[in-house]
Amino acid sequence: VVSGFYKKLIESTENSLQGIKGIENQLRVLITRHIQTFFEDTGLCRLLLQEVRPLNNYPHSEMHQLTRQYSEILLKVIEEGISLGEIRKNISAKTVRDMIFGSLEHAGWNILSTNKANIDFEKLTHEILSITLNGLVPPKPQTDDFKHQLSRLEKLVTRLEST
Numbered sequence: 738v739v740s741g742f743y744k745k746l747i748e749s750t751e752n753s754l755q756g757i758k759g760i761e762n763q764l765r766v767l768i769t770r771h772i773q774t775f776f777e778d779t780g781l782c783r784l785l786l787q788e789v790r791p792l793n794n795y796p797h798s799e800m801h802q803l804t805r806q807y808s809e810i811l812l813k814v815i816e817e818g819i820s821l822g823e824i825r826k827n828i829s830a831k832t833v834r835d836m837i838f839g840s841l842e843h844a845g846w847n848i849l850s851t852n853k854a855n856i857d858f859e860k861l862t863h864e865i866l867s868i869t870l871n872g873l874v875p876p877k878p879q880t881d882d883f884k885h886q887l888s889r890l891e892k893l894v895t896r897l898e899s900t
Contacts, residue, residue: 739789742781743803746774750810760818761870764837767811768865771841772858775848783849786842808834833869840865 750770757763775782789800812834818824824833844861 739781739785740799740803742778742785743800743807747803747807747810750807754810754814760814760821760823761866763814763818764866764869765862767814768837768841769858769862772844772848772862775845776858779849782845786845786849808838811837837865837869840868 750767753766753770754763757766785800789795789798792798795801812830815824815830815833819826819828819830824830844865848856
């Protein structure tokens, strides 16, 4: 049952990416799809997380191989984003994948252990995507940098004109 669930999830996730361009759009699809799965298939997700993964033979099981196959979808999207310059080249694709899946798994536990009606999965998707793409530190205002550079150029021009 769990194998069939996973195979269907992998296929539908791969299909949902067809024709989607850009790292932000692709990540939004993947994150949304993953969170929706916790809402739609709560029982199977609970079974997988609470009963299947803790088993001693899990690392050598079909479920582990399917988990790896599923996580490879996200890894490929991230690697493509790096190769296209949409993600900095000095970032580890595996670390980004692990961060996203770590936050998704934690969110999944919250969905499984609380009243699902209280969780806004669109907001959750947006927050995970925003933090992944933009980090935690607010961007430095570019207008100050632009004004500073403009001021330097104006001083340089004035100096050159006076010589």
